[in-house]
Amino acid sequence: MSDIHRQYLDHILTFGKCIRFHESATVAENLSFLDKINSLDSVPDYVQSKSIEMLPPSEVLKNGGSFKNVNQWGTVVIAYFNLLSSLKHLDFKNAIKDSSNMVSEVSKIARNEDRWICAPLMTVTSELRKLVMIYIQSSDYDADVKLQEKRKQGQFGADFQLSLDEELANALQRPFKVCLSDKSDEKKGAVYFFANELFRTYIKFEKFDAARNMCKVLLHSPNLPSLSYVPKSQSVTYRYYLAMVECMNFDHLENAAQLLNTALIDCKNSREHGDTIKNQISILFFLIPLNFLLYRQLPSSTLWESYPSLSTALQKIYQAVKQGNLKQFDEEVASIQVLLLKRHVYSFYIRMRPFVELRLFSKAAHFYTGERKHIIPLNQFTIAENYSEKRPYIQEETESRLASLIYTRRIKGYISHGNKVIVLSKKDPFPKQVLTIENSTIA
Secondary structure: OOHHHHHHHHHHHHHHHHHHOOOHHHHHHHHOOHHHOOOHHHOOOOOOOOHHHHOOHHHHHHHHOOOOOHHHHHHHHHHHHHHHHHHHOOOHHHHHHHHHHHHHHHHHHHOOOOHHHHHHHHHHHHHHHHHHHHHOOOHHHHHHHHHHHHHHOOOOHHHOOOOHHHHHHHHHHHHHHHHHOOOOOOOHHHHHHHHHHHHHHHHHOOOHHHHHHHHHHHHOOOOOOOHHHOOHHHHHHHHHHHHHHHOOOHHHHHHHHHHHHHHHHHHHHOOOOOOHHHHHHHHHHHHHHHHHHHHOEEOOHHHHHHOHHHHHHHHHHHHHHHHOOHHHHHHHHHHOHHHHHHOOOHHHHHHHHHHHHHHHHHHHHHOOOOOOOOEEEHHHHHHHHHHHHOOOOOHHHHHHHHHHHHHOOOOOEEEEOOOOEEEEOOOOOOOOOOEEOOOOOOO
């Protein structure tokens, strides 16, 4: 027997022993491939050496000692070695196929196992998603997308296949459903992990309806463990994505803000290291505009000092809001439009613009020097807009904006169109709209 065959045999026998004794972490480590992706030259290729053909994994596992699902574990091992061989040859499409097979087989095995199987199942699931994310950044993926578009247009007739995002979502749903439907409740705690993997996939590929549907499933599922018993890394991520889905419905923004505030507190209190600051920034990208739209709160200087990257991206926008500077607001939002779209918060800043106008109009009213301070010619506001945005406004345009702010009760008063004036309430015509956060979660 050659050295590579002997090495292969030892590997399988050791793996089988770990399965028999339910060594969860070691089994997970033996199914991991991303930690080997930078050193593939030193990884044996048991496919090319014909080791798998000579010594089928299921037969080796049976001879090493009996345990449940031995044939399925043999299939998992074959898929794993095929995956490594595909990666060595930079064949990402076949690697993804093998990785998906691993998820499918381990999911089947998990139905008849207790909680020890969760770590291996998490590993193969998470690494499949990450492998797909690596692939979609490659030039090979661009060519595949074009091919799929042709298929969708019917140029290939019945040869149409599922697109990669649908294949990935279908694969990730298997472990999610296994844990969600676990009658013993032993694997229910892992539901949030697999939900997060699905959320990441749905958001990445803009499958927002699927994300909403999954939220409904989770909210109506019995016996799910409290998030307080879930590792912080999972509960923070889960609340973040749940809030993102809530933000898709503008009637649910308060729920989203509550979820994000809790996630931020947990993130700050977490003892786990790694991406803590990165996670806080992701949460704050949502929470800062949400707190403004809901409560008219502006970020404090303490927050900007604590998160320099946020300050660089956003501080000038909120300065413009406070000052009523339309030109600065529009220019700053336009300059980071791609970032705001990527973070799924661009619509918040579109909704924020009327408050910049409101601030500008309140200043114009404050500095008006006419005899009756509460009756102001409309052209005073048109002049203010011309000055602030450095472009000509017509009076009808200004009147329309003022009417909208009156309708939404941000200005108390009415417009006399015939007299071309606005008649403001003598008491609090501009109800206080903006507060600075001093003693809150994000201060």
